[in-house]
Amino acid sequence: MTKDIKNLVIARLKVIPDNLKLSIGGGEYSKDELIKHVEQGDEIGKKIIEIEMSYLRSLKEGVLYEK
Secondary structure, three states: OOHHHHHHHHHHHHHHHHEEEEEEOEEEEEEHHHHHHHHHHHHHHHHHHHHEEEEEEEHHHHHOOOO
């Protein structure tokens, strides 16, 4: 994973509402906790990056649009 991808995911996380919680791997995480995990590059951070990149690829390919 490149630094650019990490920075992209962190930038996307920064714009979500502060009160949003996300459940990943049986745990619930705040926006700040998600950002910290991505910065650290731990397992949760890697999963967040994987989810975000999958979403962005789907958007690019038009998978999320109704045809």
